Amino acid sequence: MDSYIESLNRTNPSLAEIIQNLWTQVQEEPERYRGQSITGVLDQMIESIIDSHIVSFAKHWYIGADELRYYIQHYRKGAKKQAGESQLTKSQRYKDYKAEVADALNPLSYKKQIKEAYTQLIEEVIEPLRVGR
Numbered sequence: 001m002d003s004y005i006e007s008l009n010r011t012n013p014s015l016a017e018i019i020q021n022l023w024t025q026v027q028e029e030p031e032r033y034r035g036q037s038i039t040g041v042l043d044q045m046i047e048s049i050i051d052s053h054i055v056s057f058a059k060h061w062y063i064g065a066d067e068l069r070y071y072i073q074h075y076r077k078g079a080k081k082q083a084g085e086s087q088l089t090k091s092q093r094y095k096d097y098k099a100e101v102a103d104a105l106n107p108l109s110y111k112k113q114i115k116e117a118y119t120q121l122i123e124e125v126i127e128p129l130r131v132g133r
Contacts, residue, residue, distance in 0.1 A: 005019055018046060
């Protein structure tokens with residue numbers, strides 16, 4: 001298992017870290033995991049981490065977390081039109097963002113930055129965690 005984690009760390013360090021943490025927990029408290037599917041536990045851990053990224057991102061950019069979650073679940077890399085994109089755009093609360101952020105972007109830059117940021121979140125953070133899922 002350690003060699004698998006070490007190998008995975010070279011290509012997908014984020015996923016390797018989660019698996020390493022789970023493996024350490026299993027070794028320290030085997031009774032806690034007896035009778036459970038380790039794959040199921042791993043999936044729960046990954047989904048919890050993804051959800052925390054979604055909530056944090058939505059709060060930072062003043063957009064709907066549910067709309068972002070839907071968009072992420074249906075994201076297709078390279079597609080010009082994404083499922084849930086219009087709902088995600090409608091969930092943007094620019095007035096709240098502008099009122100609460102000191103150096104707020106103008107509306108066009110705000111929309112552009114959000115799209116770049118959620119695309120980066122999906123492709124660089126979330127998708128690597130979902131490899132093989």
